[in-house]
Amino acid sequence: MKIAILGSGVIGVTSAWYLAEAGHEVVVIDRQPGPALETSFANAGEISPGYASPWGAPGIPSKALRWLFMEHAPLILRPQADMAMVRWLLAMLANCTEAAYHVNKSRMVRLAEFSRDELIALRTRTGIAYDERSLGTLQLFREQKQMDGIAKDIEVLREDGVPFEVLDRAGCIAAEPGLANSAVPFVGGLRLPNDETGDCFKFTNALADMAKAKGVTFLAEHSIKRLVSEGGKITRIETDKGNVSADVYLVALGSYSPHILAPLGIKLPVYPVKGYSITVPITEEARAPVSTILDESFKVAITRLGDRIRVGGMAEISGFNLDLPPRRRATLEHSVGSLFPGAGDLRQGTFWSGLRPMTPDSTPVIGPTSISNLFLNTGHGTLGWTMACGSASLIASRISGTTPPVDPEGLDITRYSN
Known part of the structure; x- marks a missing residue:
């Protein structure tokens, strides 16, 4: 499958790596000129x-x-x-x-x-x-x-x-x-x-370079305008430099994730x-x-x-x-x-x-949404660096339809509707 990831922080880049390892075609889109230039840039490092x-x-x-x-x-x-x-x-x-x-x-x-x-x-x-x-x-x-x-x-x-x-x-x-x-x-x-301990910025950029060598495409300096939904599915991402289409879309935009999801009727409490x-x-x-x-x-x-x-x-x-x-x-x-x-x-x-x-409960949101080809990996709060590789491995399994490597109970968005 072709998978479009919105966001190139540590969560987006680790997700790209694990999805590429699973055999998918991956494109990562971000408004910044390179990976990890916002919340992942200078975090505490633990x-x-x-x-x-x-x-x-x-x-x-x-x-x-x-x-x-x-x-x-x-x-x-x-x-x-x-x-x-x-x-x-x-x-x-x-x-x-x-x-x-x-x-x-x-x-x-x-x-x-x-x-x-x-x-x-x-x-x-x-x-x-x-x-x-x-x-x-x-x-x-x-x-x-x-x-x-x-x-x-x-x-x-x-x-x-x-x-x-x-x-x-x-x-x-x-x-x-x-x-x-x-x-x-x-x-x-x-x-x-x-x-x-470790430098999250250095890790994310090193992993992005490795992901590129594995075939992952990074579209830097692409400001994301909106996700377009037609017939109950996401059909494309509109950016300031044109549209990007894929089979599956993964939102990893950190604090900005609710903004892109709200027009789709998805309420994410981040x-x-x-x-x-x-x-x-x-x-x-x-x-x-x-x-x-x-x-x-x-x-x-x-x-x-x-x-x-x-x-x-x-x-x-x-x-x-x-x-x-x-x-x-x-x-x-x-x-x-x-x-x-x-x-x-x-x-x-x-x-x-x-x-x-x-998130209000401090737990990230990882998994599918009510839209069949739209997934989330966001809301990690202060623990994005700590949880990045595990979250990426989990979301790669959810998207690929394989057995989750860790119990996903309580980690997707449905916990807020229960």
């Missing part, structure tokens, strides 16, 4: 299946109110006259129950663990390189009450068979020696030794949640992180990428806004500067923002 947790959780509404007034706030809300924002917020709040949290986290961890294994297999058979490391992830707690609140996460990790370690301060320093230089009185951490990052050159190797540290207090990830440190985080609900306020950079610098003082030159850090495509 591949952390065990930390795949829903944003909607018990206690989050009260925590969110406190976060909004912190100096280095992990959550920023810029209210607008936007009903999509209101609907998304209300739906997310409805997921802040014990029952919903358990279901959503289980689905997320199932997909994320499979995806990590798929990435390892892909790396083994292709030799793809992207500043990757396999040294685990450490969730660092600055306060004892944070440490005391990990019971429900540990329960899910145990149920899903995910290895973990609960560490005291000394154990955290043993895992991340650079923390010995920090004056922060952190109390301990939760470490997942099987997690990985909303952009803005994140920020800085990328800092390492100046003192012994003071730098060796893998990923999740600073729980500020919801910031600090990741080693080759000779750089990527610091990413925060959640800003402000629509399709990509501005770069200095106070957001200050939060990232405060997190890495307090935990790894002197590790990198913060003045030389490059500042970036991207729009994460979030």
Whole structure:
């Protein structure tokens, strides 16, 4: 079959690779001049299946109110006259129950663990390189009450068979020696030794080059206008440079996916949640992180990428806004500067923002739609890099009509109509 993929971020490109491996003719269409130039460009860099947790959780509404007034706030809300924002917020709040949290986290961890294994297999058979490391992830707690609140996460990790370690301060320093230089009185951490790190931009572009060698066509700088439906099927994509026709169409447009689907009568509850990052050159190797540290207090990830440190985080609900306020950079610098003082030159850090495509239950939407030849692979939120290979393998099986490699229960759009 000929398959047209809308979007060339990490989700679109991995989907193209797996579909090409399955023997399909694939074309990828994107408005950007190259792959991974939007949300996949400078994300936090961690591949952390065990930390795949829903944003909607018990206690989050009260925590969110406190976060909004912190100096280095992990959550920023810029209210607008936007009903999509209101609907998304209300739906997310409805997921802040014990029952919903358990279901959503289980689905997320199932997909994320499979995806990590798929990435390892892909790396083994292709030799793809992207500043990757396999040294685990450490969730660092600055306060004892944070440490005391990990019971429900540990329960899910145990149920899903995910290895973990609960560490005291000394154990955290043993895992991340650079923390010995920090004056922060952190109390301990939760470490997942099987997690990985890597540069999503480098990975996506390397895989795109490999996909091209396999016959995949990339149509860059093609602005997608609409999907045309006739007789209950999609018949073509209209772009500013002409039409593209295929047998099957896959939407992987991240936060922009609802815009292309709405005229077709498909309501996809994905909303952009803005994140920020800085990328800092390492100046003192012994003071730098060796893998990923999740600073729980500020919801910031600090990741080693080759000779750089990527610091990413925060959640800003402000629509399709990509501005770069200095106070957001200050939060990232405060997190890495307090935990790894002197590790990198913060003045030389490059500042970036991207729009994460979030669903209200934090679980991506992967699978068919009510239109027979239209499929979705979108809504991964902060976990597009973590879930990319698993999502691509799953959607390739759904499109090809083969047995899914991972349980697809609860991962397609029908969960919102039930």
